[in-house]
Amino acid sequence: xIAMTLDExxxxxxxxxVGEPGVRVTGPVEFDSRKLAPGGLFxxxxxxxxxxxxxxxxxxxxxxxxxxxTRQTEAPGVVVTDQLVALARLARVVVDRLDGLTVVGxxxxxxxTTTKDFIGQLLARLGPTVAPPGSLNNELxxxxxxxxxxxxxxxxxxxxxxxxxxxxxxxxxxxxxxxxVVLNIGAAHLGEFGSVQxxxxxxxxxxxxxxxxxxxxxxxxxxxxxxxxxxxxARIVRFGEAAxxxxxxxxxxxxxxxxxxxxxxxxxxxxPVRLAVTGRHQVGNTLAAAAVALTAGMPLExxxxxxxxxxxxxxRRMDVFDRPDGVTVIDDxxxxxxxxxxxxxxxxxxxxxxxxxxxxxGYMAELGEYERSGHEQVGRLAAELGVxxxxxxxxxxxxxxxxxxxxxxxGQGLHAADQAAAIAELDLRPxxxxxxxxxxxxxxxxxxxxxxxxxxx
Ligand SMILES: Nc1ncnc2c1ncn2[C@@H]1O[C@H](COP(=O)(O)OP(=O)(O)OP(=O)(O)O)[C@@H](O)[C@H]1O
Ligand SMILES: [Mg+2]
Numbered sequence: 053x054i055a056m057t058l059d060e061x062x063x064x065x066x067x068x069x070v071g072e073p074g075v076r077v078t079g080p081v082e083f084d085s086r087k088l089a090p091g092g093l094f095x096x097x098x099x100x101x102x103x104x105x106x107x108x109x110x111x112x113x114x115x116x117x118x119x120x121x122t123r124q125t126e127a128p129g130v131v132v133t134d135q136l137v138a139l140a141r142l143a144r145v146v147v148d149r150l151d152g153l154t155v156v157g158x159x160x161x162x163x164x165t166t167t168k169d170f171i172g173q174l175l176a177r178l179g180p181t182v183a184p185p186g187s188l189n190n191e192l193x194x195x196x197x198x199x200x201x202x203x204x205x206x207x208x209x210x211x212x213x214x215x216x217x218x219x220x221x222x223x224x225x226x227x228x229x230x231x232x233v234v235l236n237i238g239a240a241h242l243g244e245f246g247s248v249q250x251x252x253x254x255x256x257x258x259x260x261x262x263x264x265x266x267x268x269x270x271x272x273x274x275x276x277x278x279x280x281x282x283x284x285x286a287r288i289v290r291f292g293e294a295a296x297x298x299x300x301x302x303x304x305x306x307x308x309x310x311x312x313x314x315x316x317x318x319x320x321x322x323x324p325v326r327l328a329v330t331g332r333h334q335v336g337n338t339l340a341a342a343a344v345a346l347t348a349g350m351p352l353e354x355x356x357x358x359x360x361x362x363x364x365x366x367x368r369r370m371d372v373f374d375r376p377d378g379v380t381v382i383d384d385x386x387x388x389x390x391x392x393x394x395x396x397x398x399x400x401x402x403x404x405x406x407x408x409x410x411x412x413x414g415y416m417a418e419l420g421e422y423e424r425s426g427h428e429q430v431g432r433l434a435a436e437l438g439v440x441x442x443x444x445x446x447x448x449x450x451x452x453x454x455x456x457x458x459x460x461x462x463g464q465g466l467h468a469a470d471q472a473a474a475i476a477e478l479d480l481r482p483x484x485x486x487x488x489x490x491x492x493x494x495x496x497x498x499x500x501x502x503x504x505x506x507x508x509x
Contacts, residue, residue, distance in 0.1 A: 053080050053199050054146055058118050062130045064145050065138035071128025077117045081199045090115030095135055136191050140226045143195035147227045153205055155227050156344055159212045159220060159255045160235025162392040163337045167235055168211045169365035170341035174358050178348055179206030185366045189213035198227045214254040224261035231347055232258040233269040233340050237276040238391030252276040262286035269343045272297035291339040299343040301335050310402035316356045318346055323356035329364060330372045333395035378482035384489045385499040388416045390426045394433055396489050401437040404485040411439045412474050412498050414490020415447040428454030435461035445474045445495060471497035
């Protein structure tokens with residue numbers, strides 16, 4: 053946030069000042085009154101259960117300079133007609149006023165948060181970077197993240213989600229990106245978009261928003277993403293394993309822990325990369341991050357070395373850990389769709405070579421008409437990869453039907469009515485590798501039961 057008076061905030065948001073107009077907001081914006089820092093702006097939302105305006109006093113006690121809401125409270129602040137519109141306008145003003153700020157926007161079906169964290173870790177080596185952990189990719193999280201940027205910020209890395217046509221265009225207006233990354237188009241949110249082509253149409257709005265002196269970072273290995281080159285004025289930098297990629301991985305190998313190594317090739321130079329994060333799919337994610345860092349001016353050798361140190365910063369994503377009893381856990385339970393479940397199952401197979409493998413898979417939401425086929429497809433893959441124990445939780449039962457179509461499969465399929473039943477069915481033995489994955493909360497209890505010390509950051 054940049055320092056602004058209530059008067060300025062009211063002018064920007066079209067709101068009305070309550071109290072002393074010259075009061076200065078210096079801290080960040082928060083909508084959780086418990087998170088406020090001194091000088092911050094508390095945004096009060098009128099929720100169905102809790103009315104944020106009732107926490108104005110708590111926020112002020114925590115040092116807030118003022119409250120932004122849709123009605124007057126006992127605290128000084130600004131009254132607006134719509135908090136999201138007000139946040140969007142404030143964010144835009146902040147971005148416009150910050151000279152020397154490079155905005156990086158990132159979208160795709162799977163791996164946005166993971167890759168945003170990687171990009172953030174790389175760019176932080178070049179200068180002050182805002183890329184907070186978590187999945188702040190909607191009309192609230194996006195301006196909220198933008199407002200974390202201050203006068204010193206050089207890079208702002210924004211995850212951009214699309215629930216429909218026009219959403220990414222709107223987010224790009226709030227904070228116009230100069231570098232836009234499209235990771236992949238897969239079977240995520242198919243219920244919203246109807247088809248992968250529909251998803252591509254919406255995600256491509258990111259590259260349409262780039263200026264002529266911007267850079268579109270596109271996945272050369274994903275035809276729907278590569279085709280977005282025709283939708284932008286910006287310079288194109290392609291990443292991938294394909295020969296035409298400007299930022300390329302050559303000679304990818306996986307170690308026994310499912311971690312990839314490869315040679316990073318760009319602009320006639322090359323350097324070895326050895327990742328510490330798990331899964332073949334991290335090759336694409338780290339190449340995307342490399343392309344951004346190279347574009348921002350980091351030398352190739354430094355990018356390669358830094359990639360070896362990037363880690364998982366947001367919870368429940370490809371979090372691999374060994375327990376004292378010799379069981380290896382892959383907690384990838386944050387969310388699931390058929391593409392990300394495929395990536396996770398392949399990681400399980402890589403880590404589980406020569407070991408007993410267990411997969412606990414929950415329901416994948418938002419698949420629309422692909423709901424049944426999406427679950428069956430995942431089940432078939434689990435069986436083809438030879439998962440030894442496949443537990444489908446609650447509405448994920450069609451996974452087992454898919455697995456049953458693989459005649460050569462010798463593993464065991466089980467249906468658990470709920471997460472407690474799945475935990476009871478785990479039957480883990482020393483040396484096992486267990487993957488836990490499902491949409492949102494649907495397998496979180498299972499993942500937490502494997503992690504007695506609590507969820508790690
Ligand atoms: N390139 C990839 N391809 C397929 N799956 C991936 C890829 N990168 C990450 N994943 C998997 O996708 C899941 C979600 O990861 P992440 O949270 O980074 O994605 P996201 O795009 O931010 O998701 P959301 O739409 O929920 O915000 C994780 O379980 C992760 O293992
Ligand atoms: Mg996310």
